[in-house]
Amino acid sequence: MTSFSIHGVGVSSGIAIGQAHLVSNALLEVVHYQLPKHLIDDEIKRFSNAIAAVKQDLEQIKLSLRSNAPAELGAFIGTHLMMLADRSLSEIPKDIIRNEQCNAEWAIKLQMDDIVEQFELIEDEYLRERKQDVIQVVERVLKVLLGHASQLSNKQQNSVINTERKLILVAHDISPADAIQFKQHQFAAFITDVGGVTSHTAILARSLNIPSIVALQRARDLINDGELIIVDGSLGVVIVSPSKEILAEYKLRQEQWELEQQKLQRIKSTKAVTMDGIHIELFANIEVPEDVTAAKSSGATGIGLYRTEFLFMNRRDMPDEEEQFVAYKSVAEAMKGAVVIIRTLDLGADKQMNPDTVSNCANPALGLRAIRLCLSEPKIFHTQLRALLRASHFGNIKILIPMLSTLGELRQTKLLLERAKQSLRKQGIAFNETIALGGMIEVPAAAINADAFAKELDFLSIGTNDLIQYTLAIDRTDDAVAHLYNPLHPSVLKLLSMTIKAAEKLGKSVSVCGEMAGDAKFTKLLIGMGLRQLSMHPSHVLNVKQRILHSQLSLLNSNARKILALTDLDKIEPMVTKFNQH
Numbered sequence: 001m002t003s004f005s006i007h008g009v010g011v012s013s014g015i016a017i018g019q020a021h022l023v024s025n026a027l028l029e030v031v032h033y034q035l036p037k038h039l040i041d042d043e044i045k046r047f048s049n050a051i052a053a054v055k056q057d058l059e060q061i062k063l064s065l066r067s068n069a070p071a072e073l074g075a076f077i078g079t080h081l082m083m084l085a086d087r088s089l090s091e092i093p094k095d096i097i098r099n100e101q102c103n104a105e106w107a108i109k110l111q112m113d114d115i116v117e118q119f120e121l122i123e124d125e126y127l128r129e130r131k132q133d134v135i136q137v138v139e140r141v142l143k144v145l146l147g148h149a150s151q152l153s154n155k156q157q158n159s160v161i162n163t164e165r166k167l168i169l170v171a172h173d174i175s176p177a178d179a180i181q182f183k184q185h186q187f188a189a190f191i192t193d194v195g196g197v198t199s200h201t202a203i204l205a206r207s208l209n210i211p212s213i214v215a216l217q218r219a220r221d222l223i224n225d226g227e228l229i230i231v232d233g234s235l236g237v238v239i240v241s242p243s244k245e246i247l248a249e250y251k252l253r254q255e256q257w258e259l260e261q262q263k264l265q266r267i268k269s270t271k272a273v274t275m276d277g278i279h280i281e282l283f284a285n286i287e288v289p290e291d292v293t294a295a296k297s298s299g300a301t302g303i304g305l306y307r308t309e310f311l312f313m314n315r316r317d318m319p320d321e322e323e324q325f326v327a328y329k330s331v332a333e334a335m336k337g338a339v340v341i342i343r344t345l346d347l348g349a350d351k352q353m354n355p356d357t358v359s360n361c362a363n364p365a366l367g368l369r370a371i372r373l374c375l376s377e378p379k380i381f382h383t384q385l386r387a388l389l390r391a392s393h394f395g396n397i398k399i400l401i402p403m404l405s406t407l408g409e410l411r412q413t414k415l416l417l418e419r420a421k422q423s424l425r426k427q428g429i430a431f432n433e434t435i436a437l438g439g440m441i442e443v444p445a446a447a448i449n450a451d452a453f454a455k456e457l458d459f460l461s462i463g464t465n466d467l468i469q470y471t472l473a474i475d476r477t478d479d480a481v482a483h484l485y486n487p488l489h490p491s492v493l494k495l496l497s498m499t500i501k502a503a504e505k506l507g508k509s510v511s512v513c514g515e516m517a518g519d520a521k522f523t524k525l526l527i528g529m530g531l532r533q534l535s536m537h538p539s540h541v542l543n544v545k546q547r548i549l550h551s552q553l554s555l556l557n558s559n560a561r562k563i564l565a566l567t568d569l570d571k572i573e574p575m576v577t578k579f580n581q582h
């Protein structure tokens with residue numbers, strides 16, 4: 001069997017190795033057929049029985065919830081029970097069966113499509129996402145109608161308990177009710193095709209604390225039942241049919257990971273200080289306001305990157321000023337005076353508002369993205385700037401501009417920021433007059449000209465994800481060239497070093513907020529190069545902190561100098577490995 005990997009969004013860290021257990025997608029199996037008049041009453045009865053069976057199932061699950069189960073779970077089951085009892089799901093399909101003389105599966109599917117359409121018109125993102133609950137409830141009813149009542153039948157549950165085999169759930173989507181059963185029967189991980197960061201699947205994944213990945217798109221189709229898979233929740237990668245070598249490597253990593261997790265908790269409230277007393281600020285990257293909880297419990301002392309574009313995704317309309325204000329303010333308040341760096345909209349390229357939107361330009365990563373998009377849509381930008389400014393009254397907010405490549409863009413941004421301030425002043429609305437403005441250094445043009453940017457900005461933040469992509473001409477989303485994507489490329493390191501020096505010279509703070517900052521194998525190098533602030537996914541904070549606690553700055557500086565003097569990637573990599581051992 002050939003091995004391959006699938007990439008998604010890791011929503012809960014950890015490594016799991018086990019056999020794929022495919023959960024069917026009942027919705028895809030629904031067919032439409034007509035019934036003769038004399039069978040209609042029986043069909044309605046079949047439908048009513050299915051509703052009753054699902055109700056009983058859900059009530060059973062609710063009763064069996066253990067007292068230590070996350071509070072969200074009970075609430076989700078309650079929501080599903082309410083939806084099931086609602087006329088729109090329990091009664092209207094009966095009318096459809098009668099009027100259209102169709103099968104029960106088809107009737108409830110038609111009704112679901114109708115409800116989902118109405119949900120999609122709701123402005124509030126949270127409420128709109130609840131359409132997923134309707135789909136999950138309907139899935140349950142369909143499974144009963146189609147004769148595969150529950151994927152977690154007693155027989156299957158027992159087999160999970162009785163064998164040593166670890167099973168990994170592979171599904172198109174997973175309902176909260178199913179997720180509870182996974183927890184109770186010790187599934188090792190779960191992965192799904194769909195699920196945004198605010199989907200229930202993602203919320204639950206975090207609260208259940210088992211490795212999981214969502215948004216894998218076609219995992220359910222590509223993976224066969226029983227196939228051996230590795231789930232790396234931290235990287236968001238699934239490896240299917242791994243080779244013996246990869247498997248051995250991951251088994252080792254898994255053991256290490258589990259051990260380290262236990263040990264790491266001890267340093268949660270320890271300051272990130274090198275052995276020779278240099279303090280390194282460790283911040284967290286967040287995508288949605290709810291991530292603040294994870295950020296705080298990771299021991300991060302601030303938010304180094306809040307990617308606001310996620311507020312704009314999976315919806316038809318733009319969030320208005322009030323909605324944005326509430327989101328930004330909630331993060332600022334939750335951080336209680338600690339730094340919160342909020343990045344303005346970075347839509348475009350792989351981050352489209354709607355996942356179905358296909359960019360029609362040849363090179364979307366080089367197109368109208370991030371600050372370029374904002375400057376071409378000043379109204380959208382004005383709304384965001386006003387919301388950010390208003391929120392700045394409630395905490396320690398700093399504004400970060402993505403993808404700058406010219407000083408002209410920066411100056412235009414400043415003008416628009418001043419205009420937004422002016423409009424608030426006129427209305428007598430409070431905001432932080434001296435709010436700091438920083439720029440992402442993630443385009444080689446900006447790194448090469450970092451001195452000039454540092455002069456006109458309050459701080460710099462290096463986006464290594466894009467800096468590597470644009471320096472090496474490697475599409476960060478393209479698997480075919482992923483093996484060439486290397487943060488240690490000498491040209492990338494030179495650009496990093498230039499940027500750090502430019503900021504140092506002008507006394508401006510500089511950080512890295514790309515993935516490189518969260519990868520502990522680069523920690524010593526980055527600090528040795530002069531960085532004193534790193535921002536990363538909350539799950540990486542303790543790992544990076546541990547490296548810092550075992551570092552000696554004087555040694556790191558000289559090691560970094562030696563690495564920077566090298567021009568050959570093949571020599572840099574072993575050197576970094578060697579230096580990490582000291």
Ligand code: PEP
Binds near residue numbers: 346442464
């Ligand atoms: C980056 O490019 O490194 C970065 C942090 O921004 P994003 O990953 O959101 O493009």
Ligand code: MG
Binds near residue numbers: 442463465
């Ligand atoms: Mg970027």
